[in-house]
Amino acid sequence: MKNNQYIVALDQGTTSSRSLLLNQQGEIVGSAQREFTQHYPKPGWVEHDAIEIWASQRATLTELLAKTRISHQQVAAIGITNQRETTVVWDKATGQPIYNAIVWQCRRTSEQCKALRPQWQQTIRHKTGLVLDPYFSATKVAWILDNVEGAREKAERGELAFGTIDTWLIWNLTDGQVHATDVTNASRTMLFNIHSLQWDEELLTLFNIPKSMLPQVKSSSDDFGLAQLGANQVPIGGVAGDQQSSLFGQLCLQPGMAKNTYGTGCFLLMNTGEKPVESDHGLLTTIACSFPDKVQYALEGAVFMGGASVQWLRDEFGLIRHAKDSESMAQEVADTQGTYLVPAFTGLGAPYWDPFARGTLVGMTRGTGANHIVRATLESIAYQSMDLLQAMEQDAGHRLSHLKVDGGATANNFLMQFQADILNCEVERPANVETTAAGAAYLAGLHIGYWPDIDALKQQVQDATIFNPNMGEEQRQQLQSGWEKALKAARYWAELNQ
Numbered sequence: 391m392k393n394n395q396y397i398v399a400l401d402q403g404t405t406s407s408r409s410l411l412l413n414q415q416g417e418i419v420g421s422a423q424r425e426f427t428q429h430y431p432k433p434g435w436v437e438h439d440a441i442e443i444w445a446s447q448r449a450t451l452t453e454l455l456a457k458t459r460i461s462h463q464q465v466a467a468i469g470i471t472n473q474r475e476t477t478v479v480w481d482k483a484t485g486q487p488i489y490n491a492i493v494w495q496c497r498r499t500s501e502q503c504k505a506l507r508p509q510w511q512q513t514i515r516h517k518t519g520l521v522l523d524p525y526f527s528a529t530k531v532a533w534i535l536d537n538v539e540g541a542r543e544k545a546e547r548g549e550l551a552f553g554t555i556d557t558w559l560i561w562n563l564t565d566g567q568v569h570a571t572d573v574t575n576a577s578r579t580m581l582f583n584i585h586s587l588q589w590d591e592e593l594l595t596l597f598n599i600p601k602s603m604l605p606q607v608k609s610s611s612d613d614f615g616l617a618q619l620g621a622n623q624v625p626i627g628g629v630a631g632d633q634q635s636s637l638f639g640q641l642c643l644q645p646g647m648a649k650n651t652y653g654t655g656c657f658l659l660m661n662t663g664e665k666p667v668e669s670d671h672g673l674l675t676t677i678a679c680s681f682p683d684k685v686q687y688a689l690e691g692a693v694f695m696g697g698a699s700v701q702w703l704r705d706e707f708g709l710i711r712h713a714k715d716s717e718s719m720a721q722e723v724a725d726t727q728g729t730y731l732v733p734a735f736t737g738l739g740a741p742y743w744d745p746f747a748r749g750t751l752v753g754m755t756r757g758t759g760a761n762h763i764v765r766a767t768l769e770s771i772a773y774q775s776m777d778l779l780q781a782m783e784q785d786a787g788h789r790l791s792h793l794k795v796d797g798g799a800t801a802n803n804f805l806m807q808f809q810a811d812i813l814n815c816e817v818e819r820p821a822n823v824e825t826t827a828a829g830a831a832y833l834a835g836l837h838i839g840y841w842p843d844i845d846a847l848k849q850q851v852q853d854a855t856i857f858n859p860n861m862g863e864e865q866r867q868q869l870q871s872g873w874e875k876a877l878k879a880a881r882y883w884a885e886l887n888q
């Protein structure tokens with residue numbers, strides 16, 4: 391491999407498309423980013439324009455290569471990582487989407503899921519590792535087929551293609567030559583059997599989705615065809631959903647290793663090795679980045695309001711002007727003086743799955759001020775992550791002593807230290823927090839031999855900040871039991887109002 395060659399990672403997220411360039415040392419040497427439009431056609435509905443997604447992604451790639459002065463020939467391979475579950479259906483002949491992309495956050499199929507739950511929840515859990523929820527792609531595809539005029543007839547004639555965003559990007563990068571996805575993305579559709587690694591015939595019948603629409607499923611480090619870059623063709627060698635990609639980018643490759651991403655929400659994933667672990671605590675079982683000869687699984691839990699609760703402090707409460715102000719304000723006070731915020735603004739996810747719980751601020755006294763409330767908000771992110779991690783430890787049957795972290799809110803040192811304290815666990819924040827993009831780049835680079843093996847990645851010593859737990863057991867227990875009481879209040883309040 392020539393040493394003037396690079397790997398491009400395309401990171402297609404919920405609010406922006408980004409392209410990043412990595413060199414052989416795994417360093418990020420350039421990036422470009424574009425936001426795109428969010429569509430909210432009705433309360434609870436969220437859509438993206440798939441054409442705009444592709445245009446914004448392509449524009450960032452062009453901008454990246456222009457500003458780094460890298461020629462197409464210097465791109466050794468492309469890796470793709472993406473917002474998961476978001477669903478696109480397009481016409482195979484024209485390449486035109488027949489409806490906007492229905493985003494993972496969209497709740498339009500809540501009623502369908504509720505109706506199916508009594509009879510199908512268990513089967514779906516066993517086969518897919520998921521809970522029967524509008525979050526996942528299956529009911530979104532069915533909605534498009536049932537609501538777009540002529541769609542069902544076209545689908546039955548084999549004229550339509552379905553894809554998550556990775557598949558949509560691959561299709562466009564290869565000029566419609568390749569209709570494929572990887573196992574991590576397939577595992578979020580609620581149509582994929584995570585044990586047999588096949589599309590599940592029974593679920594396709596249940597959701598009335600013709601098999602001819604579905605992409606071919608490959609490993610995460612595999613041959614996804616050739617992207618047309620100007621006159622050059624560049625192999626697409628790695629594809630993974632963004633949370634699995636960051637698990638891989640953090641090199642959480644051994645069973646028991648875990649990472650938490652602190653963005654708008656928090657996504658905690660623990661590698662559970664080659665056997666899927668079924669959760670007793672409402673966590674999801676999902677496929678981690680896999681190679682043709684080796685499939686790995688993970689447990690996953692999500693906090694709905696992570697960094698978003700800091701946005702709420704800024705935009706709705708007006709207590710801070712910038713997210714980063716929360717750090718110094720929290721540090722101004724020694725504690726919250728017994729104040730707890732439960733940011734259950736849209737209910738609580740795993741391990742509670744309580745859609746009725748609501749945001750609750752409790753424990754205030756006459757002396758409670760803005761700094762205490764800001765501190766309680768940051769602490770709430772750590773408490774919610776703690777609940778997920780404890781559930782995961784019980785499911786996986788072992789205690790975690792080290793947590794890797796990434797995402798925008800990890801810039802907050804107070805939050806990271808409190809997370810270490812409340813978990814009684816080391817928290818490791820890499821200097822390069824672009825672990826999601828790194829994961830996709832690693833997968834692509836390994837496929838084409840840019841990096842010979844995983845050991846070569848491990849040798850890329852990365853600087854990291856370690857937050858060591860520094861809180862006495864008595865204090866930790868006191869805080870944890872205060873949080874439990876606050877959670878009860880948030881759930882009780884909603885119960886009273888039902």
Ligand SMILES: Nc1ncnc2c1ncn2[C@@H]1O[C@H](COP(=O)(O)OP(=O)(O)O)[C@@H](O)[C@H]1O
Pocket residue numbers: 403405652653654655696697698699700701713714715716717797798799800801802
């Ligand atoms: N210094 C900070 N302290 C606390 N929260 C922060 C800080 N910086 C950013 N955030 C929060 O992190 C989130 C953005 O992180 P990012 O990883 O870009 O999220 P996403 O990928 O979900 O858009 C926002 O919700 C923001 O409020």
Ligand SMILES: O=P(O)(O)OC[C@H](O)CO
Pocket residue numbers: 402403404405472473474475494631632633653654
């Ligand atoms: O685009 P993000 O970073 O908000 O990630 C979205 C997740 O993949 C949804 O499951």
